Amino acid sequence: MIWNCRDYQVDLRNPIVMGILNITPDSFSDGGKFFRSGSDEGSYEIDVNQVLDIAHQMIQDGAQIIDVGGESTKPGAKPIDTKEELNRVLPVITALANEVSIPISVDTSKAEVAEKALIAGAAIVNDISGFRNDSQMSNVCFSYNAGVVLMHSTELPKEMKWSYEISQDAMNIISNVKSGLALSLTLAAQIEKNRIVLDPGFGFSKSTESNFRILKGLRSLSDLGFPLLIGLSRKSFLGSAISVKPFDIPPSERDYATTAAHFFALQQGVKIIRSHHVKAANDAIKVFRKLNEVTLT
Numbered sequence: 001m002i003w004n005c006r007d008y009q010v011d012l013r014n015p016i017v018m019g020i021l022n023i024t025p026d027s028f029s030d031g032g033k034f035f036r037s038g039s040d041e042g043s044y045e046i047d048v049n050q051v052l053d054i055a056h057q058m059i060q061d062g063a064q065i066i067d068v069g070g071e072s073t074k075p076g077a078k079p080i081d082t083k084e085e086l087n088r089v090l091p092v093i094t095a096l097a098n099e100v101s102i103p104i105s106v107d108t109s110k111a112e113v114a115e116k117a118l119i120a121g122a123a124i125v126n127d128i129s130g131f132r133n134d135s136q137m138s139n140v141c142f143s144y145n146a147g148v149v150l151m152h153s154t155e156l157p158k159e160m161k162w163s164y165e166i167s168q169d170a171m172n173i174i175s176n177v178k179s180g181l182a183l184s185l186t187l188a189a190q191i192e193k194n195r196i197v198l199d200p201g202f203g204f205s206k207s208t209e210s211n212f213r214i215l216k217g218l219r220s221l222s223d224l225g226f227p228l229l230i231g232l233s234r235k236s237f238l239g240s241a242i243s244v245k246p247f248d249i250p251p252s253e254r255d256y257a258t259t260a261a262h263f264f265a266l267q268q269g270v271k272i273i274r275s276h277h278v279k280a281a282n283d284a285i286k287v288f289r290k291l292n293e294v295t296l297t
Contacts, residue, residue, distance in 0.1 A: 008103045018064070019065070051092050147197070151184075201231075233277065255276075
């Protein structure tokens with residue numbers, strides 16, 4: 001099972017880790033991590049050297065893809081314009097492309113950002129809207145032979161809410177995700193099948209029960225015929241399993257719960273784990289692979 005991403009052929013016969021680099025001031029887990037005050041009052045600069053240090057550490061810890069995002073997708077996040085998003089991601093992608101030998105992914109739903117990121121050296125476009133936000137996204141990805149992640153979502157981040165009571169028919173969530181991803185695949189029809197990976201979109205206007213139902217039913221999504229990527233790292237729904245006050249648990253303290261969820265997802269056939277904590281995710285994969293090598297006679 002090979003995922004073709006421009007000049008890269010990503011081997012998915014065994015699961016791999018995609019490391020998260022959020023170049024944002026407001027992401028739920030690591031927002032503001034790479035920002036410092038600029039020379040003008042109220043301005044900021046991105047510490048590219050710090051980003052590179054973190055990226056190299058991710059690779060050392062086992063990341064086989066680095067995913068760079070410039071716009072927060074947490075519930076309630078305000079959208080930013082194309083210029084601002086490009087100002088955040090292009091310096092990082094350009095620097096990474098000159099220093100690392102693994103594929104770089106750009107997390108965006110804007111075709112212009114995707115194209116300029118691909119020109120700068122990215123190999124993958126990770127679109128949380130599943131090509132529904134920008135009608136030109138499919139053409140851009142096709143033109144550059146990019147690898148593509150199509151994610152299921154029903155709302156833009158600005159429309160989502162921090163809530164465990166979002167109205168949703170949890171009983172039908174798997175079929176809803178399937179139909180939403182099928183629509184995205186229609187929008188991506190010109191792109192070769194071996195360039196596409198699917199993401200069920202944990203946390204995107206999905207209730208706690210719905211998220212857990214998706215996790216338990218991941219294997220059924222393989223009916224669509226594409227490798228699966230999951231992005232549940234440090235998501236708030238995991239907090240509900242470990243505390244009666246999940247919002248009191250900082251995202252960084254959800255890593256143990258995340259690792260447990262990752263291991264279960266691996267058992268359901270997931271091929272790519274998108275994670276803030278690369279080493280923990282990679283260790284889960286190592287244990288999973290070791291167990292698969294063991295035979296009982």
